Amino acid sequence: MHTVIIQAPHDPVERVTPRLLVGPGDEGCAHMAAVGIEVPAGRRMGEHAHGDSEAVLTVVSGEVVLRAGDRTCRLRPGVLAHIAAGERVEVENPGDRVVTLLAVFSPPEFAARLPR
Numbered sequence: 001m002h003t004v005i006i007q008a009p010h011d012p013v014e015r016v017t018p019r020l021l022v023g024p025g026d027e028g029c030a031h032m033a034a035v036g037i038e039v040p041a042g043r044r045m046g047e048h049a050h051g052d053s054e055a056v057l058t059v060v061s062g063e064v065v066l067r068a069g070d071r072t073c074r075l076r077p078g079v080l081a082h083i084a085a086g087e088r089v090e091v092e093n094p095g096d097r098v099v100t101l102l103a104v105f106s107p108p109e110f111a112a113r114l115p116r
Helices: none
Strands: 004-007 014-016 019-022 033-039 044-048 054-061 064-068 071-075 080-083 089-092 099-106
Touching: 033 044, 054 071
Parallel strands: none
Antiparallel strands: 004 014, 004 044, 019 033, 033 099, 044 089, 054 080, 054 099, 064 071, 064 089
């Protein structure tokens, strides 16, 4: 199982488990994986990378702040972000509701080991 640490300043660490939605082994899927992620209100997913996989990230509901190096952008439904292979990113939910994200990875190896 792969667990992502989500935390906010001065708050206890909360663990969130991303869910593999579609990946290798599913009919017709060989070169990508789709992952659903929920980020609790006021929490952040600490800086991390996705190995050799690049990703496209979009918000299904809510709004997050995405940081990559010295760049910061707000993502809301309908906005896509490309994350290069090996790029270190951080995702923060500054709001008061859970945010739902969809990430698509290729090649799928990073995401393929996640639980369904």
